[in-house]
Amino acid sequence: MKVFYLLKQGLLVLLVFAALIVKAQTGSISGKVLDETGQPLPGASVFVKGTTRSTSTDVNGNFKLAGLSNGSVTLSASFIGYQTLEKAVSVTANATANFQLVPDAQKLNEVVVIGYGTAEKKNLTGSITTVSSKDFQKGAITTPEQLIQGKIAGVNIISNSGQPGVGSTIRIRGGASLNASNDPLVVIDGVPFSGNTIDNAPSPLSLINPNDIETFTVLKDANATAIYGSRASNGVILITTKKGGTGAPVINFSTNNSIATVIKKVDVLSADQVRAYVNANGSASQKALLGTASTDWQDEIYQRAFTTDNNLSIAGSFKGVPYRVSAGYLDQDGLLITDKLKRGTGSITLSPRLFKDHLKIDLNLKGSLTDSHFANGGAIGSAIQFDPTQPVYAQNKYGNYYEWTQGTGADMVPNPNSPRNPVGLIELQNNNGHAARSVGNAKFDYSFHFLPELHANLNVGYDVSKGYGAISVPTFAAQAASTKGSFSRALKTENDKFSEFYLNYAHTVESIRSRFDATAGYGYYDNATTSFNFTNYTGTGVALVTPVFPFSVERNKLLSYYGRFVYTLADKYILSGTMRADASSKFAENNRWGYFPSAGFTWRIIGENFLKDSKVISDLKLRLSYGETGNKDGADIGNYNYLSKYYANSNTGQYQIGNTFYNYYAPAGYDPDLRWETTTTYNAGLDFGFLKGRLYGSLDVYYKKTKDLLSKITIPVGTNFSNELVTNVGNMDVRGAEASLNFTAIKNDNITWDFGVNAAYNKRKVTNLTLNPSSGFKVDAGDITGGTGVHLKYNAVNQVPGSYFVYKQVYDGSGKPLEGIYADLNGDGAITTDDQYFYKSPDPNFTFGFNTAFTYKKWTINTVLRANLGNYVYDNVASNFGIKSNILTSVGVLNNASSDLLNTGFTATQYLSDYYIKNASFLKMDNLGLAYNIGKLSKSGNTTMRISANCQNVFVVSKYKGLDPELVSGIDYNLYPRPRTYTLGLNVGF
Amino acid sequence: MKNSFKTILTSAVLMLSLNSCKKEALNLLPTNDLTESIVYATPAGYKQELVRLYANYALTSPSGSDNSDVGGLNSGFADFLRLFWTSQELTTDEAVCNWGDTGIPELDNSTWSTDNQFLRGLYSRSISQITLVNEYLRQSTPDQLATRGITGADATNVLRYRAEARFLRAYQYWVLLDAFGNPPFVTETDLIGKVNPKQIQRAALFAYVESELKAIEPDLADARTNEYGRADKGADWALLARLYLNAQVYTGTAKYTEAITYSSKVIGASYSLKTNYKDLFLADNNLNNTENILTINYDGVNGTNYGGTTFLINAMVYTAADAAGMVSTAYGVPNGGWAGNRTRQNLPALFPDANGTLDKRGIFAGPKATIDAIDAPNDGLKVTKFKNVTSTGATPASLNGTFSSLDFALFRLAEQYLIYGEAVARGGSGGTAAQALLYVNALRQRAYGNTNGNVSLAALTTDFYLDERGRELYWEGHRRTDLVRYGKFTGSTYLWPFKGGVKAGTSVPAYRNLYPIPNADLIANPNLVQNTGY
Amino acid sequence: KEETQTISNVSPTGNLTASATALSLVQSNGAKPALTFTYPLSTSTGYVVPVATSLQFDLKGNNFTTAKEFVVSSTSYSPTVNDFNTMLLALGAKIGTSAQIEVRLKSGAAANAITYSNVITLTATPYLASAWIYVPGNYQGWNPATADSLVSLSSNGVYTGIIKFDGSAFKITPAKKWDVAYGDAGSGTISTSGGDISSISAEFKLLTVDLNKKTYTIAKADYWSVVGSATPAGWPPGSGPYNELDMKFINDGKNSWTVTTALTAGELKFRLNHDWAVSIGEGSGNIVISTAGTYKLTLTVNADGKTGTYTAVKQ
Numbered sequence A: 001m002k003v004f005y006l007l008k009q010g011l012l013v014l015l016v017f018a019a020l021i022v023k024a025q026t027g028s029i030s031g032k033v034l035d036e037t038g039q040p041l042p043g044a045s046v047f048v049k050g051t052t053r054s055t056s057t058d059v060n061g062n063f064k065l066a067g068l069s070n071g072s073v074t075l076s077a078s079f080i081g082y083q084t085l086e087k088a089v090s091v092t093a094n095a096t097a098n099f100q101l102v103p104d105a106q107k108l109n110e111v112v113v114i115g116y117g118t119a120e121k122k123n124l125t126g127s128i129t130t131v132s133s134k135d136f137q138k139g140a141i142t143t144p145e146q147l148i149q150g151k152i153a154g155v156n157i158i159s160n161s162g163q164p165g166v167g168s169t170i171r172i173r174g175g176a177s178l179n180a181s182n183d184p185l186v187v188i189d190g191v192p193f194s195g196n197t198i199d200n201a202p203s204p205l206s207l208i209n210p211n212d213i214e215t216f217t218v219l220k221d222a223n224a225t226a227i228y229g230s231r232a233s234n235g236v237i238l239i240t241t242k243k244g245g246t247g248a249p250v251i252n253f254s255t256n257n258s259i260a261t262v263i264k265k266v267d268v269l270s271a272d273q274v275r276a277y278v279n280a281n282g283s284a285s286q287k288a289l290l291g292t293a294s295t296d297w298q299d300e301i302y303q304r305a306f307t308t309d310n311n312l313s314i315a316g317s318f319k320g321v322p323y324r325v326s327a328g329y330l331d332q333d334g335l336l337i338t339d340k341l342k343r344g345t346g347s348i349t350l351s352p353r354l355f356k357d358h359l360k361i362d363l364n365l366k367g368s369l370t371d372s373h374f375a376n377g378g379a380i381g382s383a384i385q386f387d388p389t390q391p392v393y394a395q396n397k398y399g400n401y402y403e404w405t406q407g408t409g410a411d412m413v414p415n416p417n418s419p420r421n422p423v424g425l426i427e428l429q430n431n432n433g434h435a436a437r438s439v440g441n442a443k444f445d446y447s448f449h450f451l452p453e454l455h456a457n458l459n460v461g462y463d464v465s466k467g468y469g470a471i472s473v474p475t476f477a478a479q480a481a482s483t484k485g486s487f488s489r490a491l492k493t494e495n496d497k498f499s500e501f502y503l504n505y506a507h508t509v510e511s512i513r514s515r516f517d518a519t520a521g522y523g524y525y526d527n528a529t530t531s532f533n534f535t536n537y538t539g540t541g542v543a544l545v546t547p548v549f550p551f552s553v554e555r556n557k558l559l560s561y562y563g564r565f566v567y568t569l570a571d572k573y574i575l576s577g578t579m580r581a582d583a584s585s586k587f588a589e590n591n592r593w594g595y596f597p598s599a600g601f602t603w604r605i606i607g608e609n610f611l612k613d614s615k616v617i618s619d620l621k622l623r624l625s626y627g628e629t630g631n632k633d634g635a636d637i638g639n640y641n642y643l644s645k646y647y648a649n650s651n652t653g654q655y656q657i658g659n660t661f662y663n664y665y666a667p668a669g670y671d672p673d674l675r676w677e678t679t680t681t682y683n684a685g686l687d688f689g690f691l692k693g694r695l696y697g698s699l700d701v702y703y704k705k706t707k708d709l710l711s712k713i714t715i716p717v718g719t720n721f722s723n724e725l726v727t728n729v730g731n732m733d734v735r736g737a738e739a740s741l742n743f744t745a746i747k748n749d750n751i752t753w754d755f756g757v758n759a760a761y762n763k764r765k766v767t768n769l770t771l772n773p774s775s776g777f778k779v780d781a782g783d784i785t786g787g788t789g790v791h792l793k794y795n796a797v798n799q800v801p802g803s804y805f806v807y808k809q810v811y812d813g814s815g816k817p818l819e820g821i822y823a824d825l826n827g828d829g830a831i832t833t834d835d836q837y838f839y840k841s842p843d844p845n846f847t848f849g850f851n852t853a854f855t856y857k858k859w860t861i862n863t864v865l866r867a868n869l870g871n872y873v874y875d876n877v878a879s880n881f882g883i884k885s886n887i888l889t890s891v892g893v894l895n896n897a898s899s900d901l902l903n904t905g906f907t908a909t910q911y912l913s914d915y916y917i918k919n920a921s922f923l924k925m926d927n928l929g930l931a932y933n934i935g936k937l938s939k940s941g942n943t944t945m946r947i948s949a950n951c952q953n954v955f956v957v958s959k960y961k962g963l964d965p966e967l968v969s970g971i972d973y974n975l976y977p978r979p980r981t982y983t984l985g986l987n988v989g990f
Numbered sequence B: 001m002k003n004s005f006k007t008i009l010t011s012a013v014l015m016l017s018l019n020s021c022k023k024e025a026l027n028l029l030p031t032n033d034l035t036e037s038i039v040y041a042t043p044a045g046y047k048q049e050l051v052r053l054y055a056n057y058a059l060t061s062p063s064g065s066d067n068s069d070v071g072g073l074n075s076g077f078a079d080f081l082r083l084f085w086t087s088q089e090l091t092t093d094e095a096v097c098n099w100g101d102t103g104i105p106e107l108d109n110s111t112w113s114t115d116n117q118f119l120r121g122l123y124s125r126s127i128s129q130i131t132l133v134n135e136y137l138r139q140s141t142p143d144q145l146a147t148r149g150i151t152g153a154d155a156t157n158v159l160r161y162r163a164e165a166r167f168l169r170a171y172q173y174w175v176l177l178d179a180f181g182n183p184p185f186v187t188e189t190d191l192i193g194k195v196n197p198k199q200i201q202r203a204a205l206f207a208y209v210e211s212e213l214k215a216i217e218p219d220l221a222d223a224r225t226n227e228y229g230r231a232d233k234g235a236d237w238a239l240l241a242r243l244y245l246n247a248q249v250y251t252g253t254a255k256y257t258e259a260i261t262y263s264s265k266v267i268g269a270s271y272s273l274k275t276n277y278k279d280l281f282l283a284d285n286n287l288n289n290t291e292n293i294l295t296i297n298y299d300g301v302n303g304t305n306y307g308g309t310t311f312l313i314n315a316m317v318y319t320a321a322d323a324a325g326m327v328s329t330a331y332g333v334p335n336g337g338w339a340g341n342r343t344r345q346n347l348p349a350l351f352p353d354a355n356g357t358l359d360k361r362g363i364f365a366g367p368k369a370t371i372d373a374i375d376a377p378n379d380g381l382k383v384t385k386f387k388n389v390t391s392t393g394a395t396p397a398s399l400n401g402t403f404s405s406l407d408f409a410l411f412r413l414a415e416q417y418l419i420y421g422e423a424v425a426r427g428g429s430g431g432t433a434a435q436a437l438l439y440v441n442a443l444r445q446r447a448y449g450n451t452n453g454n455v456s457l458a459a460l461t462t463d464f465y466l467d468e469r470g471r472e473l474y475w476e477g478h479r480r481t482d483l484v485r486y487g488k489f490t491g492s493t494y495l496w497p498f499k500g501g502v503k504a505g506t507s508v509p510a511y512r513n514l515y516p517i518p519n520a521d522l523i524a525n526p527n528l529v530q531n532t533g534y
Numbered sequence C: 001k002e003e004t005q006t007i008s009n010v011s012p013t014g015n016l017t018a019s020a021t022a023l024s025l026v027q028s029n030g031a032k033p034a035l036t037f038t039y040p041l042s043t044s045t046g047y048v049v050p051v052a053t054s055l056q057f058d059l060k061g062n063n064f065t066t067a068k069e070f071v072v073s074s075t076s077y078s079p080t081v082n083d084f085n086t087m088l089l090a091l092g093a094k095i096g097t098s099a100q101i102e103v104r105l106k107s108g109a110a111a112n113a114i115t116y117s118n119v120i121t122l123t124a125t126p127y128l129a130s131a132w133i134y135v136p137g138n139y140q141g142w143n144p145a146t147a148d149s150l151v152s153l154s155s156n157g158v159y160t161g162i163i164k165f166d167g168s169a170f171k172i173t174p175a176k177k178w179d180v181a182y183g184d185a186g187s188g189t190i191s192t193s194g195g196d197i198s199s200i201s202a203e204f205k206l207l208t209v210d211l212n213k214k215t216y217t218i219a220k221a222d223y224w225s226v227v228g229s230a231t232p233a234g235w236p237p238g239s240g241p242y243n244e245l246d247m248k249f250i251n252d253g254k255n256s257w258t259v260t261t262a263l264t265a266g267e268l269k270f271r272l273n274h275d276w277a278v279s280i281g282e283g284s285g286n287i288v289i290s291t292a293g294t295y296k297l298t299l300t301v302n303a304d305g306k307t308g309t310y311t312a313v314k315q
């Protein structure tokens, strides 16, 4: 508890500082704050430097500060989006000072949320990027993270598929872990957001309405994230939602209506091609299986999908209390027939300010309800494989969906070695899910009456959810013929709560040109998930598998102390340090505490005399930081893995002795020494701005080193109840660089033209994986579909995690791969597993984002493009389906094949040929939009209107011939296609 | 206003104090999992945990078919019998598999690498069983029983459970002794942790298994008096007989006399041959069966996995009508049929005909006996002796129409007859050739249904027993051990198609009589030294 | 791929030429070459991989779907007249009837990269060349001179015959002498250096020996015996031991069986596999032997395996 002690001592010192302040009062200053065109700026803040005296301008831009002591003071006027202006004023009985502010494209004075507090952008010491609603991706965005896709250097957001409500994989700087999670921590309005999936619901984040979001702030380096300690190794995303304003209610209504279409289908043979192929190559019995239909199974299972997304919000102030209330309704069809998501969301925020603003209260309450119908995703693979010469429907006992069968009459069963009818798979499975989620918190920030610079901040909140659903298949469906239908249910609830309390003290001592800002706090987090177990039934209501227990609770807690100290000298040199101590219930008592320090130094070079008056350079800042962060979460890291425990068998795992089937308990493998993995990050960054911020950007280089990686490794057999264990072993390095540049090319009364470009380089490498260093050691990190247990990806020393491990294909002179002929890499004259080699990985080396917006009067056209370079994909569709024996099977059926068969002519599967590893570098246009901002509909009224048209997923340029080059796992198999979406939107304000 | 502020502050403080947790609050326990002291609190608990040890032979995991206790291996591959069978049959003249799954072709071709996932799976499965038994023994010491208040008849029962647990461990050590020779060695004195096990040498392991089997004999139930599925003295003797028959291979010193002694003990107990050979391999083989000595029990509803007899049946069954005309329904697996395993032509050649007309043990199907290409699905006959159908033709309940309820005999009387005979033929004392002839002809009369298949005394050469074992025990997990004992598993004195990776068969180096210590464990455990030759 | 591919340039299958296209096949020239094929062997350059080359033969019109393949490793191939004749018969050509046969060269390094040469059409008339080999063994005292034989009616190198073995060993000799003898070389193969071949069990076995492939198979065979009051053992009892008088298979391709035995006046019948399920008598009744003496009984079984004709010749 040393850390807590230190923090306590620090707080005492701060209190002593505060007591030194003395005041005297006589004169006043009044004046006006205007914008660059001479219009008054209401709500601009004006304060006397070196004091706590401040005010804000009224609707006419006027302010008045009374009760000042006579003498010379520096008055500072600031407004969001404008450069701060300072003026020396001599205080008299009625002194005046007027300000005319000029816009600041770089928004250096913008206040940015950071962990447990806020900071002005210009004073940030960590690598932090903020994207606000104005810069979000447009169109039919139904899940929040897609708002910032391509917008931030080093942040990769890949939607997992085209399914409605599906989540995305978010990687900040590539991820620093192997078997632990690589997901960043997401904090919404101060509530740490559970990334757990809820059964029968779309992804967790999609339960938040994107329309309620004001800003995304991404914390990338350890100086920014370390205050989140054990949850911060993979970066932190802070989301703030929109808040109420001042004055009369402003009503905003928006509606977006879109059509989603399939851009590309998996390239398989047509019915005529299959007929020709079978007639040319098949045996008589195989030819006899050919049908006369021409069915495009992919056309049969995909549809044009309509989405409507409607949002209403009211924001204003009631009896001085700012509020915002919003409601949203989304009704989205999926590309796969019957797929549907309906979502209702609501949010309320109240921001009362009491005791002359000494107590600021923020109440946030968000809720969502979803109803989903999930189409059977198995149809995607079946549609690729199913024989196109067969019809969709045929008279039979399987609901008249054509099926491959064996046997006759009553003995007829669906052929177990053939795919099932794709349309039957979908239409004969009813999978409905319902989910409810509520996230809420209350934040109290109290600035002490006797010492306004000392704040006490209490934040308590919760994140609760419930998901439930049922899947039923009728008795006659071929997909459940063995059990004559099926019925299963699921219910899961999550109940997370937390409370945080911190004290913050900030004080400027003009005499030594120093500013001190200290924060110390405490946090407590309790997360529990309850899974309920139900009996599975056959379609006729016979119990199939009964659970042993009605439910189980997975729970973990985290107890934390944290602190931050920032010292600013002369507004130029900033030294900051943070410390967090976390204790997690996931580890044994002696390993429970983890300590995560960070330090940063920032030099605002722009503040130096030689640049102060530069007309060209408007900002220049150097950041250096170091920090340690932890990780303990992920699918492989259970809540109780350090405990020696016995678990009950399931009812399908009983054993018969005599005439009795017994249940029993089994000891599970465990690691009593389990602890955090720790990532050390070094970061150097440069922020710059030119021409009053018309051109600005930043440059970062970083080096991350993770030790005690939580990785699944082979342990000496006989030392535990399992032969593999997730334990702390191994090291990994991540190196990278990021650059972003924003440029306002044209800015005048009629035209604005902005550009944003970002680029990132990232390279991960495993440096150690075993307790006993061994060069040949590798751990399976991904299997392909097809041959059972055929491992494709491995984690191995000196390789990118998840690198492909394959044979080197030999080609003939025309570039055709020679079946089964591989290079004898070790030269021993035989082709064995020793000839496999590491070849490429799914990781891109470079990622790029580009966006631009061109505004002419009321018209705006904007686009977002993204590119990845150096990412490779394994074409599992071709390797599994693009072979002769897939069409001409030995199991009494015909199938379709990937058209790659015509390239290779392979007769049998060659799963581990590097032929299937394809360069999947790509350039995508995510978004192209056109908007017409009508503005006020009439001179006198307040009604405003904006109309927009959008196209998402406009085009993809890639050498990769498969469905989509952008895949998280790097293995292309049965991807739910990402649609191209055309959206028309209308936004009305009152 | 002041008041409301106070209220807020008070509630804030309250909230904090409610939440501000003590260190102990971080000690969370899972909902349904138990600690060992609760699991073993009652006599019933000891019985349950004994069942867990037996269940480990039958299942891939306590959680059913989709999970695996053996990490790194597909759950469908991970049960004991499938791995054991693969190691004992696929590398011999008796079987071949046309799947391309990593590791299968190299077993088919006798060219397995030190990374072979099936061999590693067997090794890991066997040692995991040993680790489980060790835990059971630690939990059932007299001290532990006393502490937990288990006394009297309950304690006596636990004594027997312990003996059975040690039998199950000895069996797995026999598997390791036979297949890997020099495995890591752990007993109940090795606690769970990260201390790397030491390697034991083959001869020492033989001595250990022998001493264990002898030590537990008095505590085991008399032959055929224990519950179905539990080991008794008969199983103990049967394993000793098998161990001694192979002692020459394991230690360099023959122990044929001891093989005769212990096989005679089994034969002298009240076992008898089942009337019809084929009924041994039907789904109701747990009923009225006086031949099986110890079985692994499978059930298509209550204990499911994709290995075991589910594998033996499904991997053999082809669904297409043009491939041997086999329809999976006829084998009791209407939704199964994985079309993989067949036999090489050597096995049917041991029989007078492949149709089971004369010697009814030869149960084969298919259009072509010869293996010209391993991946040609119709090359090689299918072995159809295992069926998930009862002797009355009924198909037992199965969760998915694929899982089998057929039990598998680890030991049965017929093997003991043949051990007795071979040990006599190899010069062991304590038995006679005349007695052996009676045993052999008992098997052959059952096989033929009459005495036409009887052989004469002169026919009982040592070599005869290898062929007769092939005819009687094929696909029951004996072949590799047998071929090694006869010096035919490696070398060139006996060839089969694709032995050594060549269609005609070629010599295989002698070091391959042992399987390699899996590379993964060699890396993980620096105490281990690889078997010579690998 | 951006990297340089590993390329193996496999030369396409070359041009095939034959020394003659109209062949005259005469058995007396059996050991002489029938004709000579010449062709280049395909090779690979760059990354060198083995290339397999073979000659394919099939009857014209089959489009090589049932082709016989001969793997070759030199640039010419000269089958003997015997071999060529044997192959023609194996392909289904009729003895004494002119057949057209197509030949082509096939080569490639991988299953998906096979190329073929030009096709040459040959004309030839196969001759009848039945031949015998011998099976000395324990069942008859290891004497090639008196051993049972196997016949190859088309002289295609595949010999068959049914022999009543004793369960013990035997060997195979091409002539009625020991100078060349084939023995067991494991997994169904034979070689002149092999050991004794096991007949496995004492019963009638259909033995098939393929001298082309040097393989053999042995399987249980149906067999015929003579029973009845005219035979020394009399009619078989309902159960119990009975000394069945087995007949011997004749290698004439007609499925004939014979036995020479002393008969008394009485009745007899032929039956299959020591079982009454299938038997042959005089019509539906027994065959009557009215005079005692030594008879040579010969039974020729029809294709249905259930009926046939017999002769009983007094010696």
Ligand SMILES: [Ca+2]
Residues within 6 Å of the ligand: A824, A825, A826, A827, A828, A829, A830, A831, A832, A834, A835
């Ligand atoms: Ca090699």
Ligand SMILES: [Ca+2]
Residues within 6 Å of the ligand: B283, B286, B297, B298, B299, B405, B406, B407
């Ligand atoms: Ca059973």
